Amino acid sequence: MRITTKINLLTTAWMLCIMVLINFVVFILFMKTTVNMEEDIQFQKAEEIVKDIGKKQSFSSIQGELKDYLTEHSYIRIVDPKNKVLHQVTNDLLLSKKIKGKYTKIKQAQTRLIMAEHGEEEVLIVRVPIHNGKGSLEISERLIGLETRKETLRGILIFSTLLAALLSLLGGRWLANMIMRPIANMIKTMEEIEKSGVPKTITIQTKTKDELQTMARTFNRMIGRLQENIEKQKQFVSDASHELKTPLTVIKSYANFLRRHGLENKEMAEEAIQAIHSEATRIQKMTETFLDLAALEKDHVLDSKELDLISLCQSILKQFKEVYRRDITLHFKEYPIKIHGDELKIKQVIIILLDNAMKYSNDKIDVYLEKDKQHIVVRVKDYGIGIPQGEIENIFERFYRVDKARSRETGGSGLGLYIAKSIMKLHKGKIKITSTEGTGTEVVLILPTIDGSNE
Ligand SMILES: Nc1ncnc2c1ncn2[C@@H]1O[C@H](COP(=O)(O)OP(=O)(O)OP(=O)(O)O)[C@@H](O)[C@H]1O
Ligand SMILES: [Mg+2]
Incomplete structure (x- = not known):
């Protein structure tokens, strides 16, 4: 069953219940x-x-008196303490026959149903004591007017209930359709997306702030993000294949050369093998970076714990110094300097920065660790070729390299700083670069302290 029909039927049923209850109460109160x-x-x-x-002096003169008070379909009688009717005037024999006289010491009223000519009828009996104690007065009357009024009222109430139910059915349908319109819209769009496989947003007509509009807006935001991600992925695939194309072309041309000439020219052959090896290494490194990036974009969950940056940097620097034999110095004034983060990822950022500093400078490298109330700052400073001012804003983009020829020599793929920035974002941190061409570069990492927030 459609949800609109369900809402419609339920509201109508509910409305009917309420109407029946109210009408019942109205009927009873009226009666x-x-x-x-x-x-x-x-x-x-x-x-x-x-x-x-x-x-009056005697009961005998009373009879005439009582007659003056007689109304239609009624009787008036005087009853003695033994329930015997002493006087009675009536214009309704059936009524006076059906109801037995009853003596009372207190004022009382009573309604009763009697079987009359056309079925059951309600009668009212009132009894009051007569002060001289010789009996009580009893008046009874058929409630014929009441019966007619009862019928009319019942008719009006049934009619109004049915009318209300009909209006509720029509109004409910209109209301349900109005409420369901955005949902129907959404379903239609989803079906279109399912068929075509292309994410699409919903057109929002009104600018109200109800839940359905919020749902539609959230849906559009979700689709927006999906589109963004698809675009990013497309871009990445095209960038990555473009990046892989160059070393592969180099490898292919050198391999062709070897196939044609073999080892005829030993010097040339050695150069070809060397080039193939170096380009293959570049591809290998590049694929490793791609995998790193994919992992980073896939799981945004950090394996965070308390880390001491000083000992972390010391161990990284030790390895770098041993492998690359470069002059790298760690400077810090406080001990320890703790952060809350994913050890492997923070290590990866520092390695990316040191790798750049080493690639793009030949002199010494300084690493500074500093701390204030809210921030932990890591600065990696080199005295190398630097970055032209206009390029600084671009170097965090994927595959961006300042000088492609220069990077070819150093074997970079232009992903290091992009990865570093993504990791910093996951740690609610920031990365900034200041550089002067020909003088050197300083990369600054700003992280929140364990109990502070990074502004
Ligand atoms: N310390 C630095 N000195 C001079 N130029 C730098 C420095 N760090 C980065 N750059 C410039 O920014 C570009 C982007 O750096 P990034 O680390 O993202 O890529 P890469 O070093 O070329 O390759 P990858 O790090 O992926 O191996 C580099 O190609 C380089 O031109
Ligand atoms: Mg790099």
């Missing part, structure tokens, strides 16, 4: 007040009769 009013009238009449009787 009660009408009978009460009738009772009051009869009591008033009874009081008057009692007062009149009190003035």
Whole structure:
């Protein structure tokens, strides 16, 4: 069953229940007040009769008196303490036959159903004591007017209930359609996406801030991100294949040369083998970096713990010094300098920066570790070729290299700083570069302290 039909039927059923309940209460209250009013009238009449009787000397003169008070379909009687009817005037024999006389010491009213000519009928009986103690007055009347009013009211209530149900059914359908329109829109768009495989956003017509509009907007945001990611992926694949194309072309041309000439020219052959080896190494390194990047973009979860940056840097620097035999100095004034982070990833960032410093300078390299109330700062400073001012903003982009020819010699793929920036972002940190061409470069990492936030 469609959700609109379900909402519609449920609201109508609920509406019907409420209407039936309310109408029932209205009906009961109406009946009660009408009978009460009738009772009051009869009591008033009874009081008057009692007062009149009190003035009379004997019961014999009473009979005529009672007749004046008689209304349609009623009787008036005086009953003695033994429930015997002493006087009675009536214009409804059936009524006076059906109801037995009853003596009372207190004022009382009662309604009863009697079997009349056309079925059951309600009658009202009121009894009041007569002050001289010789009996009580009893007035009874068929509630014929009430019966007709009851029927009319019942008819009106049934009609209004049915009308309300009909209006609720029509209104509910309109309301449900209006509410469901954005959802129907969304379903249509999703089906289109499913068929074509191309992410698409939903057109939002109104600018209300209800939940459905929020849902549609969230859906559009999600689609936006999906599109962005697909674009990024496409870009990455095309960039990566482009990057791999150059070394592969070099390898292929040298391999062709070897196939054609073999080892005829030993010097040339050696150069070819050397080139093939170096380009193959470059491809290998590049694929490793691609894998690193893929892993980084896949899981954004950090294996974070408390780290001491000083000992971490010391161990990295030790390895670098041993392998590359370069003059790298670590400077720090406080001990320890702790951060909360993923050890492997932080290590990767520092290695990326040291690798650049080594590649693009021949002089010494300084690494500074500093700490203030909210930040931990790592500075990697080299005194090498530097970066032209206009290029600094680009070097964090994927595959961007300042001078392609220069990077070819150094074997870079232009991904190092992009990876470093992504890792810093995951750690809620920042990376900044200041550089002067020909003088040197300083890369600054800013990380939050363990209990501070990074502004
Ligand atoms: N310390 C530095 N001195 C001078 N130029 C630098 C320095 N660090 C980065 N660059 C420039 O920024 C570019 C991008 O650096 P990045 O580390 O992202 O890539 P890469 O070093 O070329 O390759 P990869 O790090 O992926 O092996 C480099 O090609 C280089 O031109
Ligand atoms: Mg690099």
